[in-house]
Amino acid sequence: MEKTNIILDGKSLTIEDVDKVARRGAQVEISQEAMAKVEKARAFVFEMINSDTPVYGFNRGVGLNKDRQVVDRYYEEYNRSLILSHCVAVDPAASEEDVRAILLARLNTLLLGYTGIQPAIVTMYKDFLNHNIHPVIPERGSIGEGDITCLSHIGLAMIGEGDVYYKGFKIPAAEALEKAGLKPIVLGPKDGLAIVSSNALAAGPGAVVLKDVEDLIDMADIVYALTMEGFKGNVTPLDPSLYPIRPLPGQAVSAEGVRKYLEGSYLWLPGVSESLQDPLSLRGASQVHGSVRDALEYVKKYMDIQLNTTEDNPCVLVDEKRMIACSNYEVTTWVLGFEMLGIALSHLSRIACHRTIKLATPKFTGLSRFLTPADGRVIAYGTIQKTFTSLDTEIRHLSNPATADYFSVAGEIEDHANNSPFVVRKTAKIIDNLYYILGIEAMHAAQAIDLRKATRLGKGTKVAYEMIRSEIPFLDEDRNLSIDIKKAYNIIKSKKMLQAVKEAVNKE
């Protein structure tokens, strides 16, 4: 469990922070300055109550009901109704990791003071995170533009209804609150809307996905470097002179990484490669991996804005003494980025698959067919090509866009959507498939290295090779390969190989 607390102030949350809180149990604190803003905005809300200015979701209904005055002033009842009627999400429930990411993503944007939410609710988000109270949030049902159908389930838990995960069990929210010494929230004006009207369902898990993509590209570079050693690849395309003259940023990063992983490798010895030019999947790997980096940078840039700016409608402008209707819930910019990223990852998948095929092809490697240790007797890595092909086909399918598929709903008022949560989810699935694909490539690379009896490996690839071999022995006889594949998948997914290699190349 992560030791350091993350201090939240609404303007400096990073995807690394989200990863720490969501997956490594980091605790959070709220900066005093931020809490003061929250309180100031709340005070302004109460000023507004007596005013006659109509405000959507505040002293007026929502959606098509927006033009109906909330006749009675019983805010609790109205806001409770709002929470309940918005609980329309469907299974499966978001993972606890994702719930933490969601809570965090919304908590941080509340801290900018544009919401007008009651401060006790803000504290409740923090308490949920720090007490590991994780509301059960069915993860499907939102079309983006505010994940109101799902985030409502957080509100439900806060008022002591519905269920939560707590210490490994699914229990009633009321019970968990009591155990943790917390009191249910009594909803006041604007609180219902403040809870539901956020993109946190997509943004929180989305931030975690971006962290994974970042790590994945690094791992792809490592595995590619290993493949180069198995293949006895030509390292000329990694030449540092090439990158400044065609300054696409991502490829320079990948090439530099690969050079580092391969530092000291036999590949740099003169005359090693007999091929003038390797297949594109090897020759252009830094470029294609780099293109995924370029796409990632786009999404990260805008996710950073998402995590650290207001997403409220109506938006409370305390200094201007105004509360105005707006479109702060719009996240199409970074949803488009996720779509692009999915397509980029489809390229990453295909190029890894083609490298793996090449490793098993004698005419390119000079090694045995399907990397068999005993031709004619051991079948080895023949059939496994179907495995990664099928995973790639799934990725190809997942990379089809979904963001613009919607129709008018809510009395034709809601006539735009971007399907942010679904787009994020399908990106996560692509990543998981890539863990398999890179794992299988790594299996091939290690086998090729062994068959080639290549001993002088790079500073980083040596570590990667050893990690593979510590769990997956050389394939000397046919065996149940699905076990090997699962191990390789876990080495990649757990990021163990990544960490070990990074440590190795960074120490001196």
Next chain:
Amino acid sequence: MEKTNIILDGKSLTIEDVDKVARRGAQVEISQEAMAKVEKARAFVFEMINSDTPVYGFNRGVGLNKDRQVVDRYYEEYNRSLILSHCVAVDPAASEEDVRAILLARLNTLLLGYTGIQPAIVTMYKDFLNHNIHPVIPERGSIGEGDITCLSHIGLAMIGEGDVYYKGFKIPAAEALEKAGLKPIVLGPKDGLAIVSSNALAAGPGAVVLKDVEDLIDMADIVYALTMEGFKGNVTPLDPSLYPIRPLPGQAVSAEGVRKYLEGSYLWLPGVSESLQDPLSLRGASQVHGSVRDALEYVKKYMDIQLNTTEDNPCVLVDEKRMIACSNYEVTTWVLGFEMLGIALSHLSRIACHRTIKLATPKFTGLSRFLTPADGRVIAYGTIQKTFTSLDTEIRHLSNPATADYFSVAGEIEDHANNSPFVVRKTAKIIDNLYYILGIEAMHAAQAIDLRKATRLGKGTKVAYEMIRSEIPFLDEDRNLSIDIKKAYNIIKSKKMLQAVKEAVNKE
């Protein structure tokens, strides 16, 4: 649990049978005549052993290795290697239901006597089904054209390796065999290939999916009929005179069903509908549902051939005393049908969504906004439109084709694929989403019927209405609707409503 045993003879297996065996625990028997064919083919295989004719996968290797002679004649070792090296599938494991469907689908095609497999293995398939020994089969990794990467895991269990599900637990296959009093198989010539070289991974679960689609369309007709009563729809387009003059078969079936469900309904009273023509989603429902039927018929027709004809390569032609290489593993015809069916179901989804929106639209129904029982106070079915829209978006995404996405593998020999298992799986996901969508439509219809105080319902719709209301009360106050949605989903998915309505309309 299903009482009647299904007798298998290789030529009369239906999708209903597969449903019974896979989901309702029906037991199977093998006809004597079929078993005789199996034995005759096996005898022929032993005749071939001493012959010099080279046969792929029999006295020659598979895949690119096809041209290598299996020098040693130790069939067990070779066939065990074949099974092991083909175990390359990845998670998740197929459900036990699907495993049963897979076992059954392969068992039946073995009974035609074109395989040459040892009879003890054939019996083992039957025993696995009847003793509920369900090999753990990771369900991903096949690109079709024989699901060799996954079906190998059945072979693994048969030789007493790997794991199986048995009485609710995942235990080693060897242990389960012992408990059930079965002996592991000793593999002989051609047995490895005979086990893996089949399309059962796609065909078995595919048959179950087709059963579900068939039921789903019936349920869509029922829910549409209910919607008609909630909507006070114009029944003119159901007029029986219309169907013979435009004889698309599916729409006639749907229209006839709907007329039956609505028998006795107030909708048939003169002058009920004030609308000359309802929105297309109501007016053309029989037609669109019927189009899904037409698409389904195509797939069923070819699935029937799949379940009841040989899929072996090489194919043993006992009477001709030949064993010849062929393409009997090709299933593109019905995979195309599944792709079409997915697109058809996307239409079914969209039209149901639009009907549901219409039910919530006062200008069409004359009822309250979002079917609220108390305008201004209860929000009711406003936000829920996002739920079904998001599920529909997923369906739209799933309906994208995947069958032709592949590249050359296995030394460029395997340069065609059809991704049958993935295409079947995505169809299953579409269906599951439709259970939600139809459930939500039914919730709306019942609410509209209540608000309209329509009392004289049809013979079938009355039953459907009552079943909804027995679990989901009238929405008089806002409540956590995700609970209602789940109940409605279960009513549809369990097919309880379907059975009850069918009984009601068929009795007399």
Next chain:
Amino acid sequence: MEKTNIILDGKSLTIEDVDKVARRGAQVEISQEAMAKVEKARAFVFEMINSDTPVYGFNRGVGLNKDRQVVDRYYEEYNRSLILSHCVAVDPAASEEDVRAILLARLNTLLLGYTGIQPAIVTMYKDFLNHNIHPVIPERGSIGEGDITCLSHIGLAMIGEGDVYYKGFKIPAAEALEKAGLKPIVLGPKDGLAIVSSNALAAGPGAVVLKDVEDLIDMADIVYALTMEGFKGNVTPLDPSLYPIRPLPGQAVSAEGVRKYLEGSYLWLPGVSESLQDPLSLRGASQVHGSVRDALEYVKKYMDIQLNTTEDNPCVLVDEKRMIACSNYEVTTWVLGFEMLGIALSHLSRIACHRTIKLATPKFTGLSRFLTPADGRVIAYGTIQKTFTSLDTEIRHLSNPATADYFSVAGEIEDHANNSPFVVRKTAKIIDNLYYILGIEAMHAAQAIDLRKATRLGKGTKVAYEMIRSEIPFLDEDRNLSIDIKKAYNIIKSKKMLQAVKEAVNKE
């Protein structure tokens, strides 16, 4: 120009007839019996005029306007307005061939007597066809469910407005009518709707597309047979014993065709093929081509119904003395079929591409790299692989479905669509790309045959080979291959090769 007149009676139009009228200038006649039905229905319409029964589009408005009474009885003005306001289509203009197919498809369904259109208009359709007066119809703008936005442009020409193609020129309709000795139509009751409310824009060109697919599969079989001779392929998978035991209908047709084209070929000599099993793209070609046939049969079956049944709404039931609202415009069944067909053709494309690659691969053919006549000096068929890959990528893209992409229009009344015209158009584009791909495969096959010095060709393949070589000489030096490709494309597209081969194999 086609000599025989096609006699139309509303119930026996075939896709071959549509091809003849659309592309080969066949003339049409209307059967007397059919014309009598038209007249009878018209008489009934006049009976209705004085009745009080409200009928959509007849004595009531259309679309959302359906509930408004047409106050004045000036039918001409109302129907002219209807035609004009429905002229909302956009470029490009349909080809003259397509216009003929459209006119024919609508004319035939009018002859069933369910429309109530004035007989003079029916005659005008015939006159347009027989005088080659082809209204300019912008081909985009329809979402199916009646191509009202485009067919209106036919009505425009009939009343002497807008433009037509006439003897190679685009001239005002009025002028063309005069030249042809025809008088503009004076619109009466229901005539406007009768003209626009049809699916002929999709159905007419769709029928032609189906004819092309049918021929295309035959050509794919021929080119595959030629490839077999260039490749020295193993003919075992064509063995007639195999097909009855796995009775998928299409593959039997393809295999039989291929056997016929290869009759007398050296491939049948004993011991010719050294390979136990060829790559799937060769071994399974009959199966995959057959799957396209199976898909085609589905579409043809329903297109046949489309061309020969009423598509009118409201539908005039003369015998029952009723005119009722209905959904006869629904064509989703066969639009789904076109989507499936597009995916099937994507398979056809990929398998042809892979065969072509194989022809250029020495390890499979034993011939030179890229079929060069002089290795090291002539580059030959290396780069051309990119050409067909890029055309295949376009086909893959075109094969994505579009039928279910729509939103509610026309005051939310039109809340279903199927995009039939667009789906047909994209199928036509796929076909055109396939003409290139098959042409390039044929170029490869001929070159391989020459390099192999294979002299004893099949009865059909000999003709195919000679036709290729009559226009495209042996590649002995590098030359501008785009010229060769275009010639090969024309040989395929013109169906010259198809006709010649069919003649050769069918004659005794």
Next chain:
Amino acid sequence: MEKTNIILDGKSLTIEDVDKVARRGAQVEISQEAMAKVEKARAFVFEMINSDTPVYGFNRGVGLNKDRQVVDRYYEEYNRSLILSHCVAVDPAASEEDVRAILLARLNTLLLGYTGIQPAIVTMYKDFLNHNIHPVIPERGSIGEGDITCLSHIGLAMIGEGDVYYKGFKIPAAEALEKAGLKPIVLGPKDGLAIVSSNALAAGPGAVVLKDVEDLIDMADIVYALTMEGFKGNVTPLDPSLYPIRPLPGQAVSAEGVRKYLEGSYLWLPGVSESLQDPLSLRGASQVHGSVRDALEYVKKYMDIQLNTTEDNPCVLVDEKRMIACSNYEVTTWVLGFEMLGIALSHLSRIACHRTIKLATPKFTGLSRFLTPADGRVIAYGTIQKTFTSLDTEIRHLSNPATADYFSVAGEIEDHANNSPFVVRKTAKIIDNLYYILGIEAMHAAQAIDLRKATRLGKGTKVAYEMIRSEIPFLDEDRNLSIDIKKAYNIIKSKKMLQAVKEAVNKE
């Protein structure tokens, strides 16, 4: 025709420059400094000739042939063969505008001195542009990674073979060269590769497409502003206070533009809008248009790098005295951007369609149904909704990705591709459809303004309104709307409205 000459130096070419040269006939000059670099690189190439270092495509073959020594030193013959054998592209021919963009894009990257091409060829590119000699380039056949299959056709023209467009006619290249007083090129070492190995086929037209998208978004903002006036929309979401607190860059630009276009409009008067919150398609237009801007910025950033950096393989590093193999042809980064942009434009299309529907919906506008001037008599803008829906469906289809669809070619060496030309072309088609969609929205907006008798229009919208009305009169009676649509399309496509509005708002 553009007056100013563009001076090229390899490092400062903008998409505006490409637009000027491609479409407005601007002439080009080459900077002396750049030409000096070209000459220096050429001198180095001749140094290399006598060296023994093998270099791909220079003293070695290309593709799979890369390992074969070019035995004879007859460079002309070898390079001519290379050009000819790479002429494998297929129809249609690129437009002359696109050819100019292609010539320019390649010319500029040659000027960096990394190619080693003979200077006379560099001059020939310039001469072709300045003499309007436009080689006929079939535009299909490239899968990206160097558009070698198509750019070869430029080389063909340069050596006086093949055809060109010259002064409006397609004539033999040799003839055009003579008329223009130019001499055919005699190819020397590396010249063939230098001509074909570039991404100019995608990059040149791609740059023009980006210019069009940039203008298109501005036009979408203008049309949206006009819609706001027709709709009497709520301008609150345009409030400048909102944008700095959610600093997505694109939306700030769009909102600022819209405020400017609406300067002085009646919409800013107090109490104008009766709606608290308009439908999302109006309320969130700046945000969604802004998201398209954000996506565009990504592509522009990398296109700028593409146009101004080397794309050569092998790459001549004169200062280092090396010529090395590399992957400078990789353009996946910006191809991904085009895919994202296509999806973004799909959003732009859908939101425009929904705004247009809203303009025709009385409950939102308070105006007549379908904006009819005479309810019950004039049908007006009802059916036209199908037109833009169908165009949007095409856009949705075009927005499906294609970049990662490829398979291994050229002896499995070319195992990556990105389909850059096709991706660019489909983006161009999306744009063209959007010209129609925005044109139709503008027609609606103007009609709504007239019906509303809104007289006080904004500074920019007034100009837009007048331009529409100068060509398309108020719809007072039903008429052939396809004529109006075409006019509106031309107003948008020609960018006349854009220029006029920009002038109006920028002048003081």
